[in-house]
Amino acid sequence: MYAHQHSASWRLFGLSSLLGLLDPITGTRDKLLETLIAWSDINSGSGNIEGVEKIATLATGRFSELGYDVQRIETEPVAMIGPDGQEGTIQRGPILHFTARPNATRRIMLAGHLDTVFPVNDSFQKAVIRKDGTLHGPGTADMKGGLLVMAQALACFEQSGLADDIGIDVVLNSDEEVASYASSPYMEKVAAHCDAGFVFEPSMPDGSLAGARAGSGNYDVVVTGRAAHAGREFDKGRNAIAGAARVVGALNALNGQRDAVTLNIGLIAGGTALNVVPERAIVRLNVRARTPDDLAWVDSAIRETITSGDFGADITAQLHGRIHRPAKPMTPQLESLFETVRSAGGDLGVPVRWAATGGCCDGNNLARAGLPTVDTMGVRGAFIHSHDEYAVIDSFEERTRLTALSLLKLASGEAVWPKDIAS
Ligand SMILES: [Zn+2]
Secondary structure (H helix, E strand, O other), X not given: OHXXXXXXXXXXXXXXXXXXXXXXXXXXXXXXXXXXXXXXXXXXXXXXXXXXXXXXXXXXHHHHOOOOEXXXXXXXXXXXXXXXXXXXXXXXXOEEEEEEOOOOOEEEEEEEEOOEOOOOOOOOOOXXXXXXXXXXXXXXXXXXXXXXXXXXXXXXXXXXXXXXXXXXXXXXXXXXXXXXXXXXXXXXXXXXXXXXXXXXXXXXXXXXEEEEEOEEXXXXXXXXXXXXXXXXXXXXXXXXXXXXXXXXXXXXXXXXXXXXOEEEXXXXXXXXXXXXXXXEEEEEEEEEEOOHHHHHHHHHHHHHHHHHOOOOOOOEEEEEEEEEEOOXXXXXXXXXXXXXXXXXXXXXXOOOOEEEEOOOOHHHHHHHOOXXXXXXXXXXXXXXXXXXXXXXXXXXXXXXXXXXXXXXXXXXXXXXXXXXXXX
């Protein structure tokens, strides 16, 4: 059955005719570059809702040009532990969902994020073209460049004549750089109804993609002692910073207990003045592990360490947090989608390789929803999350073609739909 369909569609849409459908991409580089500079110059740090809204408006304009239906979803406030150790909530920006052909049974999800890691008061705020052919600036690679590549590839796909039976779900969130707490339930709901997923995180400068991804969790430990004057009533005080130091020691000792499981104590804070025994201190940490078993192990090891630990007389430690990015393993279905991208790259003369990484992104969450997802379809670039971030300008059309041809291969039947592979 499948072999028959394959040969029929191959006759209809052979290699040369699919490549011919990519012609509209030629010459789009300069416009994309100009738009990317404008988008990079608008700060959209996850906490800068006003800036995120500006990018949301621009993205809505760009994807509306494709004729897609636009939905804007307001996110619920998410729980967080403030610098004072108190539980509070924080509001994140919206989710944008652009849809084409809502009744199509074969659906492709393309996802990205509007936010960056750079706060509104960061000194890194402007994009600059450099002589070496790179665009240096905040979000150029991660991932405003990727959003524009996605839009351009979809513009080509929509003109191809092959899109009629394929549903498209573009979902853009505003909190990817702060763990997607507010957006992941919605994104996973959309992902569950789709057949192939692409996320537009940057590829490496040499074009390599991220394959299997580690999972990740964030935890906060609030340590509470008792305040007292350091001179008059020192003995009545219970030093929360000393307690936090014991918490750090106990948690850090979990490193090395299990292969490829790491805990990074990333932040500690506490105390008010040098003449006050500190009442409160906070320890924040991030964990990484490669398999669901390892993630479950480290989660329960942290819980056990905090609930059963002794951190000093009259000192309590309260744990918050969880695994928020499940591990994303390489599966036969995912491998099949990677092979589709590799074959598109082969037709284009663009070598496509992938390697496992300790990093994670929304691709992890889409995978949890059962969606085979290649999540580094964005521009080539490097030094993301730093002031050296750049995107390679010559990769704009190259990566647009790679995405467009991958979509066309799926739509034409030349490539296998990954969910048709036994899982
Ligand atoms: Zn990103």
